[in-house]
Amino acid sequence: MRTERKLTRLDRVFARLDREPERPAHIDVPKMSRHRVVLLLATLAFYLAIVWAVVITSWLVRLDWQVMFFRPYQQWSEIHWFVDYYVVLGQRGPTAVMVSAWLGWRSWRQHTLRPLLTLGASLLLLNITVGAAKYGMGRLGPHYATTIGSNEMGLGGDIFPSGHTANAVVTWGILAYLASTPQARRWLSALSAVVSLGVGMATVYLGTHWLSDVLLGWAAGLLILLALPWFEPLIDRAEAAIFDLRDRWRARRGAPARTPLSPVETPVRLKPRTAPQNETAARSPRAAPLYLAPGPHTPRSERTPVTPAGSRRPPHPDRVVRSAASTPRPLTGG
Numbered sequence: 068m069r070t071e072r073k074l075t076r077l078d079r080v081f082a083r084l085d086r087e088p089e090r091p092a093h094i095d096v097p098k099m100s101r102h103r104v105v106l107l108l109a110t111l112a113f114y115l116a117i118v119w120a121v122v123i124t125s126w127l128v129r130l131d132w133q134v135m136f137f138r139p140y141q142q143w144s145e146i147h148w149f150v151d152y153y154v155v156l157g158q159r160g161p162t163a164v165m166v167s168a169w170l171g172w173r174s175w176r177q178h179t180l181r182p183l184l185t186l187g188a189s190l191l192l193l194n195i196t197v198g199a200a201k202y203g204m205g206r207l208g209p210h211y212a213t214t215i216g217s218n219e220m221g222l223g224g225d226i227f228p229s230g231h232t233a234n235a236v237v238t239w240g241i242l243a244y245l246a247s248t249p250q251a252r253r254w255l256s257a258l259s260a261v262v263s264l265g266v267g268m269a270t271v272y273l274g275t276h277w278l279s280d281v282l283l284g285w286a287a288g289l290l291i292l293l294a295l296p297w298f299e300p301l302i303d304r305a306e307a308a309i310f311d312l313r314d315r316w317r318a319r320r321g322a323p324a325r326t327p328l329s330p331v332e333t334p335v336r337l338k339p340r341t342a343p344q345n346e347t348a349a350r351s352p353r354a355a356p357l358y359l360a361p362g363p364h365t366p367r368s369e370r371t372p373v374t375p376a377g378s379r380r381p382p383h384p385d386r387v388v389r390s391a392a393s394t395p396r397p398l399t400g401g
Contacts (some may be wrong), residue, residue, distance in 0.1 A: 097244060099296040107293040114286040121227070121279050124218045131277040132216060135209045139272040150269045157231030157266035162238040163190065170245070180306045182245050188298050189237050192291045197233050200287065201225040209274050229276045229284030235263035236288025244292055263288065
């Protein structure tokens, strides 16, 4: 007896994606327009200006020390518990899990891997650019500062720019970048700006970052979001390569058995069944019904009685049992 192979969960996921292998036409992929290029250059200039202002120990460094000595966590200690929870919106692990869960559902509904691949590309760029800047400049944080009024650069620290702030800008801003409509993109852009602004100020309140760290973190995250359209062709090729690898892997395992429960099974149109000639003749109105016994028709008196043994009628005291030898009553005309 031939048994059919059950589809695994991975097979069902790819079968769902195979329903619509093309990207939906209504999804608007951001382009590298002239307006976007101008914003990218302006943000890059702001990024370099912040770095230069810290390197030369300008007024921005003096402002950092003034905010640190103000100690906001002591001035407004009643909101300390709320800020401790709010700053989690900028941590890499929790935010990546939340956003990837939402984008995974989007990938399932839109039958494309682009949302998850875009998130992966943005986080990879974030790790490379922000990580390189952190360890390259080596600035110490407020809690580990050694000399009052110095920029604390090149001392082995890793807080410039603020990773919490840059991560908040990228992970929440990617929702606006992947929005399907311009109206949704505007609302999500405003929401992600408020969240990232709050995360940056929360780190300053807690004393874990200088104010200039937060400014540079905002610029670093915004640079990644603005540069993402340049990586869209690479994301498309990565998606095609993943599906090609999937097809080769499935071909190596052998073609999966088609079952009625398969999500990609094509309905089969059934043709009307043609009856054989002898069956058609047997069902003709002139022929005897199929449930009758074969043979010539005989009168009722010559047939074998088919009444079962015993009477089905309930016993009655006034009823007279007829015998087989009783004489029939004469018929009288009326």
